[in-house]
Amino acid sequence: MLEPFRDSLWNIPAWAVVVMYVSQGVGVLAMIYGFARRASLYFQDAQEWKLDNVGTRLRHTLVYAVGQAKLATQKFPGLMHAMMFWAFVVLFMGTVLATVDQDIMELFFDSKLLRGNLYRVYEITLDLFGLFFLVGLGMAVKRRYVDRSTRLSYDWGWRMMLGLLFAINLTGFLVEALRLAVVEPPWQGWSPVGYAMALAIDLFSPGEAVLRGTHLALWLFHALLVMVFWGVLPYTPLVHLVTSPLNVFLARVEPHPQALRPISDIEEAESWGLGRLEDLSWRQRLMVDACTECGRCQAVCPAWAAGTPLNPKYLIVDLRNQMLAEGGLPHSAIGGFGEGYRPDIRRGAQLVGEVISDDTVWACTTCRACVYECPVFIEHVDLIVDMRRYLVMDAGRTPEGINLTLRNLERTGNPWGHPPGDRMKWAEGLDVPIMKEKGGGGLPLLGGMCGQLRRAQPEDRPCVCAPAPGGRGGLRRAGPRGELQR
Numbered sequence: 188m189l190e191p192f193r194d195s196l197w198n199i200p201a202w203a204v205v206v207m208y209v210s211q212g213v214g215v216l217a218m219i220y221g222f223a224r225r226a227s228l229y230f231q232d233a234q235e236w237k238l239d240n241v242g243t244r245l246r247h248t249l250v251y252a253v254g255q256a257k258l259a260t261q262k263f264p265g266l267m268h269a270m271m272f273w274a275f276v277v278l279f280m281g282t283v284l285a286t287v288d289q290d291i292m293e294l295f296f297d298s299k300l301l302r303g304n305l306y307r308v309y310e311i312t313l314d315l316f317g318l319f320f321l322v323g324l325g326m327a328v329k330r331r332y333v334d335r336s337t338r339l340s341y342d343w344g345w346r347m348m349l350g351l352l353f354a355i356n357l358t359g360f361l362v363e364a365l366r367l368a369v370v371e372p373p374w375q376g377w378s379p380v381g382y383a384m385a386l387a388i389d390l391f392s393p394g395e396a397v398l399r400g401t402h403l404a405l406w407l408f409h410a411l412l413v414m415v416f417w418g419v420l421p422y423t424p425l426v427h428l429v430t431s432p433l434n435v436f437l438a439r440v441e442p443h444p445q446a447l448r449p450i451s452d453i454e455e456a457e458s459w460g461l462g463r464l465e466d467l468s469w470r471q472r473l474m475v476d477a478c479t480e481c482g483r484c485q486a487v488c489p490a491w492a493a494g495t496p497l498n499p500k501y502l503i504v505d506l507r508n509q510m511l512a513e514g515g516l517p518h519s520a521i522g523g524f525g526e527g528y529r530p531d532i533r534r535g536a537q538l539v540g541e542v543i544s545d546d547t548v549w550a551c552t553t554c555r556a557c558v559y560e561c562p563v564f565i566e567h568v569d570l571i572v573d574m575r576r577y578l579v580m581d582a583g584r585t586p587e588g589i590n591l592t593l594r595n596l597e598r599t600g601n602p603w604g605h606p607p608g609d610r611m612k613w614a615e616g617l618d619v620p621i622m623k624e625k626g627g628g629g630l631p632l633l634g635g636m637c638g639q640l641r642r643a644q645p646e647d648r649p650c651v652c653a654p655a656p657g658g659r660g661g662l663r664r665a666g667p668r669g670e671l672q673r
């Protein structure tokens with residue numbers, strides 16, 4: 188019995204093979220050019236490149252980018268993404284293997300790599316993963332166009348990539364089915380999807396000439412679609428195939444990443460915070476470019492739920508789109524259904540104030556729910572705090588009402604502006620030991636809220652927690668400006 192083997196160029200004339208290689212070369216070159224243009228947008232500052240904790244970073248990348256640990260916490264989107272991601276990886280590897288088989292083994296060694304049992308496994312694996320890909324794409328279409336999830340984006344980039352991936356997959360299956368319908372090799376059952384389609388084609392009893400002609404036309408069309416896919420990849424949301432794992436790898440790995448970043452060189456700096464596009468570091472540029480527009484941050488944001496203008500997803504996508512617009516690259520104008528969202532993205536627009544409104548920046552509660560949810564480790568809060576720093580320290584723009592609070596804090600150390608000496612007033616008439624007089628022991632920490640809030644003052648205090656008589660605990664007495672004495 189004839190040993191199974193991969194007959195990759197069945198029915199393909201030499202000129203079509205040349206067309207295929209030239210088109211793939213053009214597509215890959217266009218992709219490299221596109222990625223280079225995109226990367227050139229990142230490196231616009233002289234910030235230092237420092238790579239530490241490489242082991243932890245690699246582990247994060249394996250768990251969160253390859254293993255998609257955060258995505259898996261939501262069943263439907265997690266399954267959908269896993270099917271498409273792994274199918275894409277397996278199909279890509281299958282294409283590489285087929286190229287090695289055809290262009291290296293056959294051409295230079297007159298031998299076949301994909302034959303016998305290896306070929307059987309290859310065929311069934313690629314067929315099944317191709318099917319998974321179609322199912323995953325179907326799930327994506329359902330979420331977008333049937334369920335119409337409000338946390339997703341609906342711009343040209345997503346429509347084009349979903350359509351392109353679907354067409355590439357379908358034409359791949361059709362080419363296989365047409366070949367099987369003519370050749371009918373004894374091992375065709377190892378390609379279950381292609382074989383089923385070949386049987387369906389047989390029902391119409393087309394002649395061999397029609398099958399061969401259609402096969403060649405679809406083979407060329409498939410190659411053309413793949414060329415377009417490579418060429419447009421750097422300009423579409425699928426660029427996250429590259430930017431998201433990179434961002435996960437480079438994300439903060441300190442044990443307490445919830446702490447706010449201090450302002451570096453505060454004494455020397457001529458401007459503070461993030462107000463203009465130029466203020467974005469290369470890390471921040473890569474970070475906003477890594478957004479997958481999944482909307483998980485939007486779904487958990489209390490500010491967005493409360494009806495404020497802040498939507499963490501829009502904030503990140505606005506930053507990215509402004510960066511792309513300044514670099515002359517195409518960008519998406521996103522908008523969830525029914526929300527009438529229109530970002531003010533245009534060359535030369537002021538980042539904070541025009542693209543992102545002051546109200547948006549001040550609406551954040553810094554709860555970090557968005558950061559916790561983001562599957563690709565985007566740090567929304569750092570960006571928002573930087574924008575606030577710009578507004579307060581550089582532009583001198585603060586929301587109504589906060590000026591008084593800031594002035595009070597500066598003058599009296601408490602937001603209400605009460606005399607600092609009143610800090611211990613609440614304890615008047617109570618037998619509350621003072622540590623300085625009593626010495627040592629446990630220490631209930633009294634913040635400004637308890638110490639200065641008038642409701643907690645003697646005439647109105649609801650309760651006071653103090654150490655048991657004879658205990659070693661006590662309070663620190665407040666100093667003349669309300670500060671706690673040591």
Ligand code: SF4
Pocket residue numbers: 484487488489490491497498499550551552553554555556557558567568
């Ligand atoms: S940190 Fe700000 S942007 Fe993020 S979820 Fe909380 S309120 Fe929304």
Ligand code: SF4
Pocket residue numbers: 477478479480481482483484485499500503560561562563564565
């Ligand atoms: S910022 Fe993160 S969570 Fe929000 S849409 Fe982008 S990838 Fe999703």
